[in-house]
Amino acid sequence: MFEGSSLAKKYKLDQCECPTGKMTRFAEPCLLFFLSQQPSYGYELMDKLDQFDFQRAKPDPAMVYRTLRSLEKEKCVISQWDTKGAGPAKRNYELTPKGLALLHAWAQGIRSRKQALEKFLNLYKKQFKVKK
Amino acid sequence: MFEGSSLAKKYKLDQCECPTGKMTRFAEPCLLFFLSQQPSYGYELMDKLDQFDFQRAKPDPAMVYRTLRSLEKEKCVISQWDTKGAGPAKRNYELTPKGLALLHAWAQGIRSRKQALEKFLNLYKKQFKVKK
DNA sequence: ATCATCTATATGTATTTTACACATAGATGA
DNA sequence: TCATCTATGTGTAAAATACATATAGATGAT
Structure with a gap:
């Protein structure tokens, strides 16, 4: 078992500087920035x-819409339907102070x-x- | 539906330059490099x-051992037990040309x-x- | 006017990745 | 002989990603 061993102390998670502990969700910070x-x-x-997306040809709509919804649930953005303008209604998002x-x-x-990565x-x- | 629409063409995955399509598995390239x-x-x-690990305090043993095994399955590394030396036996890994x-x-x-990220x-x- | 296309949002779900707890066991030293 | 260290693993839940699919309003061509 690990409890009490030095490994326990050595290889245990402690608090991560990044809010969620997941640095891989690059879409989220990008969306926050655009907003x-x-x-x-x-x-x-x-x-x-698109301009940030380095692993896929195009961003996944599912990820974008779900991330926006989850940000809204966390009160980092707020949305309202925008029926003005051409085409189908858009859900317009705004950044909140928490989101900033x-x-x-x-x-x-x-x-x-x-x-x-540089290291x-x-x-x-x-x-x-x-050699170049 | 998406088929045939411009969205289909626009937001479809195409081949990724990165071997697995997942750039987030930073442990793997690090292990390959060390080897x-x-x-x-x-x-x-x-x-x-540890020196690369920016999201956790310490790397997860599970991830390390599982990554090594999976690399071996892909013939990117080969291992053999090393019973020489102090302490319990170690599984010693070597990089293959495919791994390189x-x-x-x-x-x-x-x-x-x-x-x-720089962008x-x-x-x-x-x-x-x-301002600094 | 109706059909294809474009804009726009959204859900379903399988797979992959990560997180973290837990199991096992040989070696070392008090 | 007991605690601790080194060393390798498994189990499993949660999170994230990939990709397919559904829905529907607007627009333009024929």
Whole structure:
């Protein structure tokens, strides 16, 4: 068993600096950021997400809409139907102060994540001497 | 329905540059890298992993051991028991040529991931003008 | 006017990944 | 011989992702 052993102390989770503990959810901070620029809605945000999306060709609509809903549940954004303008009604989202705070927290987490990747790439480069 | 619509073309997955399509499994490239330096075993690799681990205080043993086994299943590493030396037997892992190729593929993916994070941080900085 | 297409939101669900608890056991030292 | 350290694993729930599919209003062409 691990209890009381040094491994227990050594390999136990402690509090994570990132709000949720999951740095992999890159869509969330991006959506928060876009909404910090101006109110918007899912379909439009999908296109904006495109510029950050490095693992998929196009962002997944399911992820976008579900993330927005979950952010709203957490009171990080608020939405209302927008029937003005052309096309079908849009659910228009706005960032709340809580959402802005979450964005700032994400920025911190992303900074440290970037540093980790840089560290990896530096070691990698050092070992495999890429010559241009 | 999506079939035939522009959305179908627009938001469909296409082939991902990263081997598995999942850039989030940072433990895997790290383990591959360490093994490219020298053969090693799970317990030791956990400690090495520490320097990259940005989301948790300490790496999860389960993840390390399972990743190593899965890499072995894919013939990216090979292992054998090492009973020499002090303490309990270790399962010693070595990188295969296939594993080395996988490491190089990961490096590419990590580069592009880093760029995405940088892009995010640049936009963020621009908008929230952090003064030092 | 109706049909295809585009815009827009949303749900269902399987798979993958992560988190964390727990099990086992050899070696070492008090 | 008992606690502790090293070492390798399994079990399982929760979270996240991938992808398919459903619905429906608006728009433009024929």
